[in-house]
Amino acid sequence: xxxxxxxxxxVNGYDIPSLEGWLERQAAKGLTFALTAGPFTxxxxxxxxxxxxxxxxxxxxxxxxxxxxxxxxxxAGWRYLGLLRRDFAVFVTEDPQAQAHTDxxxxxxxxxxxxxxxxxxxxxLLVSGLLLLSLYWQRVSVSWxxxxxxxxxxxxxxxxxxxxxxxxxxxxxxxxxxxxxxxxHRHRRAVSAGRMPPRRARGGGLLAAGTLLLAVVLxxxxxxxxxxxDRSYPLEGSGFVTLEEIEGPDLQISLLWPDYMDRISHDxxxxxxxxWYFQERAWAGHGVPTGDAPYLKLSACRYLFxxxxxxxxxxxxxxxxxxxxxxxxxxxxxxxQILISHDTFDPERDAxxxxxxVLRQGDTVLFxxxxxxxxxxxxxxxxxxxxEGL
Amino acid sequence: xxxxxxGPLTEPMYYVLMAFLDREMCGTEIGAFxxxxxxxxxxxxxxxxxxxxxxxxEEGLLEETGVEGRKRTYQITPKGRxxxxxxxxxxxxxxxxGEEETR
Numbered sequence: 225x226x227x228x229x230x231x232x233x234x235v236n237g238y239d240i241p242s243l244e245g246w247l248e249r250q251a252a253k254g255l256t257f258a259l260t261a262g263p264f265t266x267x268x269x270x271x272x273x274x275x276x277x278x279x280x281x282x283x284x285x286x287x288x289x290x291x292x293x294x295x296x297x298x299x300a301g302w303r304y305l306g307l308l309r310r311d312f313a314v315f316v317t318e319d320p321q322a323q324a325h326t327d328x329x330x331x332x333x334x335x336x337x338x339x340x341x342x343x344x345x346x347x348x349l350l351v352s353g354l355l356l357l358s359l360y361w362q363r364v365s366v367s368w369x370x371x372x373x374x375x376x377x378x379x380x381x382x383x384x385x386x387x388x389x390x391x392x393x394x395x396x397x398x399x400x401x402x403x404x405x406x407x408x409h410r411h412r413r414a415v416s417a418g419r420m421p422p423r424r425a426r427g428g429g430l431l432a433a434g435t436l437l438l439a440v441v442l443x444x445x446x447x448x449x450x451x452x453x454d455r456s457y458p459l460e461g462s463g464f465v466t467l468e469e470i471e472g473p474d475l476q477i478s479l480l481w482p483d484y485m486d487r488i489s490h491d492x493x494x495x496x497x498x499x500w501y502f503q504e505r506a507w508a509g510h511g512v513p514t515g516d517a518p519y520l521k522l523s524a525c526r527y528l529f530x531x532x533x534x535x536x537x538x539x540x541x542x543x544x545x546x547x548x549x550x551x552x553x554x555x556x557x558x559x560x561q562i563l564i565s566h567d568t569f570d571p572e573r574d575a576x577x578x579x580x581x582v583l584r585q586g587d588t589v590l591f592x593x594x595x596x597x598x599x600x601x602x603x604x605x606x607x608x609x610x611x612e613g614l
Numbered sequence: 615x616x617x618x619x620x621g622p623l624t625e626p627m628y629y630v631l632m633a634f635l636d637r638e639m640c641g642t643e644i645g646a647f648x649x650x651x652x653x654x655x656x657x658x659x660x661x662x663x664x665x666x667x668x669x670x671x672e673e674g675l676l677e678e679t680g681v682e683g684r685k686r687t688y689q690i691t692p693k694g695r696x697x698x699x700x701x702x703x704x705x706x707x708x709x710x711x712g713e714e715e716t717r
Contacts, residue, residue: 280661291684292641292667296660299642315660324661327626334665 228258233265236427237309238342238404240335240411244277245423247314251275257305257314263432265308278302278324279312281338297324311338328415335412339405346401353394357387376536380525385495386444389437396434403427444494453493459502462488463613465606467504467520470598475518476507483519498526500614516575518596524614526588530560537561537584540591545580553601557608560584564601585611623701625656630666631675631698634690638679641667641686670694 231250235242247257252274255267280293293313294304301322302315315324325331364387370378379385407427414420447453459466468475478484483505492498501523508517527533541550541563548565555562561584569577579600581592590611594600623631626648633639633647641663648658667688670676675694680687690698 278661280664292686293660293664295684296641296645296664299645300660302660323657324659325665326657326659327624327662327666329624330626330662330665330669333669334661 227269228266229255229269230261230264230266231255232428232432233260233263234426234428235424236400236404236407237311237431238401239407239424239427240279240281240312241420242407242423242427243308243312244279247277248275251277251316257308257316259306260309262435263428273318274320275316275318276320276322278315278317279308280315280324281334282311282313282341300324311342328418332412332415335408335415339408339412342401342408343405346398346405349401350398353398357391357394373542374539376527376532377539380497380499380527380536383444383448383496386441389495390441393434393437393441396430396437398434400427400430400434403430440494444496447493453491453496455490455492456487457490459486459488463610464488464502464522465520465592465603465610467506467518467596469606470520470594470600470603471506471518471596478505478507478517497528497532500524518576519594520596521591521593523591524588524611526614528587530587533584533587533589534561536589537563537582540582540589545578548578548580550580550582557605558585558612559604559608560586562604581607583607583611588614622704623697626658626662627666627670628698628701628705629656630658630663630670631690631694631701634676634688634694635698638687638689640682640688 233243233246235246237243250257250267252272254270254272256270256273256275257277258266258268260266280297297304297315301319302317302324305314305316308314325334364382364384366378366382366384404427468477482503485502485504489501490499503519503521505519506517525533525536527536543550545565545567548567550563550565553562553564561582563582565580567574567578567580576595576597578593578595580594581590581600583590583592583604585608588611590607592600592607629648629651630644632651633644639647644663645658645660648656667676667686671678671688673693674691675697676688677691678686679689
């Protein structure tokens, strides 16, 4: 059995008396402080012991291996155990009467210095957090109109969930910091008044929740920046419906970018829905505008819950594309929802009619945009088969 | 020259400054000095001593003279001597006032 064990720290990180009390209760269970990792504390297993803990706040620019601090404590019968979140040096003794601070004025001075440093550091973090979020918000560039009329689509397109989680995570961490400062202030007042400060076992959850949220956002950011979210794969063997399949084998596909794709674009990350994208356009001939050629665009999205996919299909059906209005078709081939729309066709302006399909199968929605003369409804079984293969 | 502008010294502060009047000293020796001098009446916790040494250095009452292993050596500054003298005079006045009233 491992000699180390990990416990969630239930106490606010600046609440010195409560932290000391909690560590002493752990010692009574045979767990001696070893080190901290975020909102967790790592203990060494041993025999239950009645220990007295003291957390010495960091001096201004802490030299955490300050040998003089340890020497003074050891001389007085204390043992150095390690650092608690780089804020406190943890000392322990078996003498129940031992006192690390014997002058309330000096103890208050040490607490005041620590309070000021944490206040300034926290304000700095708050400002940098707000700056980062404002930059991030500009990148997201979402309007309230988007959020009102197509919230699911907006969240699929923009990193809105990471942004919301970042805001929430930072708010929780900042709240934990603020409550910590308040408990530190109360501790100072109790010390000045010669009272025993109260010991509580709460406040650690805020930091843990905030850290967890920020860790998820960090993981998401790393996945996006390192390209791990990119899972594109070759068109051949993908099972995707192609323009050639709809228009017939004689069709010549344009080899010009961006009309030609020989791979299926596929993205998957922690917080964004899984997405697929593919498009093809026929070769219109020399001197002919590329818009005057048959065209196929496939875009699919898989959501965490089927109701999100259902809402997404509804959002799409509210859009009026070039005069085309979506009409529901009876579900077939295992599809749960089928919506079809035909753009208003003007032979003098348009070379080909345009048809759009919204198909939902469970938690997945497929959007098809086709410009050509074929009846897209004939290919519903193929689209259903393609969706099953996603 | 005024030694210290922040009010009277507490007992631990007073005895720590006293420890340096005759010679340089390292932190670990101060505890023993105060213990001996006050026959155990004044207790100097390690946290208090550590904070006090840093505070006196910031205020210019003590200065570091050397480091040997885990020990730092300090000496009192002229400002520190003034602060001690001021406190001694204050305490003398307190004692004199008390004695005068109880005569």
